[in-house]
Amino acid sequence: MNNSSSDKLTKSIAKTLNESIELSGKASLVVCGGNSPLPIYQKLSLADLDWSKVSVYLGDDRLLLSDHIDSNENLLRKNLLINNAKSAKFHSLVQPRINIKDLILPFDIVLLGLGLDGHFASLFPEQVKLSSAFSIDADPDLICSEIPLGSPSYKRISMNLALLLNTKRCILLVTNSDKRLVLEKASTNNKMPLHFLINQDKTKLEFSDIDF
Numbered sequence: 001m002n003n004s005s006s007d008k009l010t011k012s013i014a015k016t017l018n019e020s021i022e023l024s025g026k027a028s029l030v031v032c033g034g035n036s037p038l039p040i041y042q043k044l045s046l047a048d049l050d051w052s053k054v055s056v057y058l059g060d061d062r063l064l065l066s067d068h069i070d071s072n073e074n075l076l077r078k079n080l081l082i083n084n085a086k087s088a089k090f091h092s093l094v095q096p097r098i099n100i101k102d103l104i105l106p107f108d109i110v111l112l113g114l115g116l117d118g119h120f121a122s123l124f125p126e127q128v129k130l131s132s133a134f135s136i137d138a139d140p141d142l143i144c145s146e147i148p149l150g151s152p153s154y155k156r157i158s159m160n161l162a163l164l165l166n167t168k169r170c171i172l173l174v175t176n177s178d179k180r181l182v183l184e185k186a187s188t189n190n191k192m193p194l195h196f197l198i199n200q201d202k203t204k205l206e207f208s209d210i211d212f
Contacts, residue, residue, distance in 0.1 A: 001175045001208055006039050008212040009171070013040075013109055014047035016169060020108045021053050028055045028104065030159070030167070031080065032113040032121065033072030036175045040111075041080035052087040056080070059110065060122035060158035061093045063144070070152050093142070093157050100140055100163070107167040114172060114179050115150070118192030122158035124149045125191060134196040138162045161196055165203040172197070174209040183207075 001009075013029070020027035031037065061072040068074060073092055081090055091098045112120045119125065126149060127133050133143045140163035145156045164170070174180050186194035198205060206212075 001036070001039070001173070003039075005208060005212050006043065009208055010040050010043040010047070012212065013044060013111070013171075014049060016109055017047075017054055018049045021050055026053050026055065026104070028057070028107045028109075030057045030059045030107050030110040030164070031076065032059050032111055032173070033061070033075055034113045036113055036173050037111060038075075038079050041076070042082075045080050045083040045085040047084060049084075051085045052089070054085075054088045055104075056085075056088045056090045057098065057107075057159075058093050059112065059164055060156060062122075062152075062154040062156055063094060064154060066092065066095050070154065097142070097157070100142065103140075105140070105166045109169045109171065110164050110167040112164065112170065112172050112197075114174060114182065114194065116178060116182055118182055118186045118189070118194040119150065120172070120194055120197055121164060122149065122156035123161065123193045125193060128191060128193055128196075133158075133160050134193065136162055136165060136196075136200050136202050140166055161200075165200065167203060169206065170203050171206045171208060171211075174207050180209060 017027040058072050064071045066073040123133050132138050141160050143158050143160050148154050149156055186192040
């Protein structure tokens with residue numbers, strides 16, 4: 001993703017959060033781990049809005065201590081929950097784990113990354129037969145893997161698809177041509193988790209490479 005696109009995306013996210021705060025006195029943002037969104041987080045942390053009224057959640061994390069080098073929470077604390085965004089209300093997936101019943105839905109924005117194997121959040125190809133993970137009609141829930149997944153390989157926790165789609169805006173980070181090819185392949189390949197995200201009509205998807 002080039003600087004122009006990341007600037008536009010950052011401003012769009014900040015605008016939505018501001019509008020929600022003005023309308024309802026609060027806003028919510030679900031974010032992802034990985035390296036791709038870091039420039040966005042660093043710019044977003046400087047956004048001029050009342051961060052004390054913003055609830056920030058991770059869509060997924062590794063089941064690690066929050067200060068572990070491979071923890072998404074650790075990544076977030078170093079790259080988003082800084083500068084103006086230090087006052088945001090962060091809700092951990094791990095310590096302590098969020099209670100689904102406490103969530104105020106829909107979220108305002110869900111930001112999702114994309115792996116070359118077609119995974120998003122921590123929903124991996126090994127899990128595609130889990131209806132609780134991929135059915136849009138499932139109860140909104142958290143999915144914990146029974147085995148280590150992904151790279152680096154750890155047991156993981158993730159919001160399921162039904163919960164991730166319970167949002168006003170869902171933005172998928174497609175940061176290079178290889179990921180655009182993954183997106184095209186997943187449109188017809190139901191062995192890829194991404195297939196279930198892009199072939200649903202519950203929530204409109206926005207794509208970072210073509211919409212910003």
